[in-house]
Amino acid sequence: xxxxxxxxxxxxxxxxxxxxxxxxxxxxxxxxxxxxxxxxxxxxxxxxxxxxxxxx
Amino acid sequence: xxxxxxxxxxxxxxxxxxxxxxxxxxxxxxxxxxxxxxxxxxxxxxxxxxxxxxxxxxxxxxxxxxxxxxxxxxxxxxxxxxxxxxxxxxxxxxxxxxxxxxxxxxxxxxxxxxxxxxxxxxxxxxxxxxxxxxxxxxxxxxxxxxxxxxxxxxxxxxxxxxxxxxxxxxxxxxxxxxxxxxxxxxxxxxxxxxxxxxxxxxxxxxxxxxxxxxxxxxxxxxxxxxxxxxxxxxxxxxxxxxxxxx
Amino acid sequence: xxxxxxxxxxxxxxxxxxxxxxxxxxxxxxxxxxxxxxxxxxxxxxxxxxxxxxxxxxxxxxxxxxxxxxxxxxxxxxxxxxxxxxxxxxxxxxxxxxxxxxxxxxxxxxxxxxxxxxxxxxxxxxxxxxxxxxxxxxxxxxxxxxxxxxxxxxxxxxxxxxxxxxxxxxxxxxxxxxxxxxxxxxxxxxxxxxxxxxxxxxxxxxxxxxxxxxxxxxxxxxxx
Numbered sequence: 001x002x003x004x005x006x007x008x009x010x011x012x013x014x015x016x017x018x019x020x021x022x023x024x025x026x027x028x029x030x031x032x033x034x035x036x037x038x039x040x041x042x043x044x045x046x047x048x049x050x051x052x053x054x055x056x
Numbered sequence: 057x058x059x060x061x062x063x064x065x066x067x068x069x070x071x072x073x074x075x076x077x078x079x080x081x082x083x084x085x086x087x088x089x090x091x092x093x094x095x096x097x098x099x100x101x102x103x104x105x106x107x108x109x110x111x112x113x114x115x116x117x118x119x120x121x122x123x124x125x126x127x128x129x130x131x132x133x134x135x136x137x138x139x140x141x142x143x144x145x146x147x148x149x150x151x152x153x154x155x156x157x158x159x160x161x162x163x164x165x166x167x168x169x170x171x172x173x174x175x176x177x178x179x180x181x182x183x184x185x186x187x188x189x190x191x192x193x194x195x196x197x198x199x200x201x202x203x204x205x206x207x208x209x210x211x212x213x214x215x216x217x218x219x220x221x222x223x224x225x226x227x228x229x230x231x232x233x234x235x236x237x238x239x240x241x242x243x244x245x246x247x248x249x250x251x252x253x254x255x256x257x258x259x260x261x262x263x264x265x266x267x268x269x270x271x272x273x274x275x276x277x278x279x280x281x282x283x284x285x286x287x288x289x290x291x292x293x294x295x296x297x298x299x300x301x302x
Numbered sequence: 303x304x305x306x307x308x309x310x311x312x313x314x315x316x317x318x319x320x321x322x323x324x325x326x327x328x329x330x331x332x333x334x335x336x337x338x339x340x341x342x343x344x345x346x347x348x349x350x351x352x353x354x355x356x357x358x359x360x361x362x363x364x365x366x367x368x369x370x371x372x373x374x375x376x377x378x379x380x381x382x383x384x385x386x387x388x389x390x391x392x393x394x395x396x397x398x399x400x401x402x403x404x405x406x407x408x409x410x411x412x413x414x415x416x417x418x419x420x421x422x423x424x425x426x427x428x429x430x431x432x433x434x435x436x437x438x439x440x441x442x443x444x445x446x447x448x449x450x451x452x453x454x455x456x457x458x459x460x461x462x463x464x465x466x467x468x469x470x471x472x473x474x475x476x477x478x479x480x481x482x483x484x485x486x487x488x489x490x491x492x493x494x495x496x497x498x499x500x501x502x503x504x505x506x507x508x509x510x511x512x513x514x515x516x517x518x519x520x521x522x523x524x525x526x
Binding site for chain 1: 094098099103108109110112113116117120155156159162163166167170171173174272275276279280282283286287290295296299300
């Protein structure tokens with residue numbers, strides 16, 4: 001099967017690739033969002049911790 | 057010995073440390089399974105004689121639907137543990153699983169819709185399974201909304217625990233009611249998987265994808281749980297030490 | 303105070319309080335009539351179409367009217383502190399919950415039942431189905447009140463609880479709607495509807511046994 005045939009998915013390319021594409025977006029987003037949150041929370045808590053240690 | 061495991065599980069710093077170590081390993085296995093599953097789904101599995109290549113959507117649609125149900129049941133189990141044994145970690149697993157479950161439900165609905173369009177010509181079909189899945193999405197959104205609306209974290213977790221338990225009791229009732237309703241009105245149904253004779257070459261990628269999604273859920277949930285734990289325990293000694301180390 | 307006398311005392315109190323504000327009792331009923339009237343305006347007045355839709359329309363309208371009135375079960379008691387007192391009393395909370403829900407149903411659900419035949423007829427529901435309509439609502443509306451009470455108990459402490467309440471409660475209402483409207487639909491076509499009525503009765507018994515427990519637990523959480 002050639003690459004062109006593979007991408008065409010027997011004429012159903014739009015449906016198949018959109019489905020897999022949305023799945024990829026959803027799955028990647030649910031990994032990226034917690035990663036970003038983790039970074040933000042750590043930074044925020046560190047800042048607060050430092051402020052508590054040096055109250056000025 | 058089992059009791060010791062639960063005792064450890066109930067300890068946030070232990071959970072935080074262990075999950076940090078587990079995530080890369082589980083993630084790696086998940087990625088391998090996904091690659092193999094996708095290869096099986098898109099290349100190895102023979103095209104269906106009726107639906108052509110569009111049937112490949114089931115390799116996303118069905119595992120996503122299975123996960124949407126699995127996660128809700130898991131949430132309800134955590135709900136019971138929260139209310140009966142007051143385990144903090146059960147609360148954390150419950151509320152961090154909700155958005156992931158909702159995401160899978162959404163994915164099942166979207167892929168179901170995209171699968172239905174070439175088959176029946178309409179973007180939405182009010183068949184038993186899709187309609188049940190839609191109601192499940194509302195149940196998930198209700199859990200998330202209720203949790204966000206209550207300010208106190210402990211109260212929010214307990215309220216959501218009750219909601220999850222009430223919801224899970226209703227899920228089979230809703231499912232069978234909607235199934236009965238859809239057969240009444242003679243709509244087309246996605247019955248491909250009702251047929252007992254599913255070709256083994258078609259089945260294996262499905263099971264691989266289902267397993268991959270389960271491992272993905274573990275990774276995604278653990279990642280969210282770590283953030284939730286840090287926020288909840290920000291005033292505790294272990295958190296301050298851990299932040300100092302990081 | 304024995305459980306039975308506490309139950310009756312609470313029931314009587316809620317009914318008396320509601321009767322003092324008789325004008326408010328009309329609201330769910332008015333909503334029921336209004337919503338039902340909107341459908342012909344929205345879909346056109348062809349008699350055949352309306353008759354076909356009548357079971358579903360009357361049922362959805364009754365469901366929405368029940369949903370609208372749910373807030374009153376616990377709201378005023380929450381605001382003046384009576385709810386806290388009820389939770390502290392020696393009586394099992396689930397019994398007190400049943401009393402409050404019963405009062406709520408008598409005030410808001412029962413009138414719907416009495417109005418339904420009129421509305422069904424207006425939409426062209428055949429007379430053979432009217433009896434089934436009333437019976438299905440007789441089994442259904444108490445179940446709606448019981449299940450709705452869980453949602454109200456979970457959201458009673460929230461300021462904008464009403465918005466979330468619909469999201470929490472409507473998915474749980476779906477099976478009752480399906481079988482209630484289904485029963486009436488069958489009766490309208492002259493087909494036997496006893497299976498659906500048995501299922502409706504089962505829903506009522508199921509919610510009568512389990513909802514008060516969940517509601518009591520939810521109240522304790524909300525007031526903690």
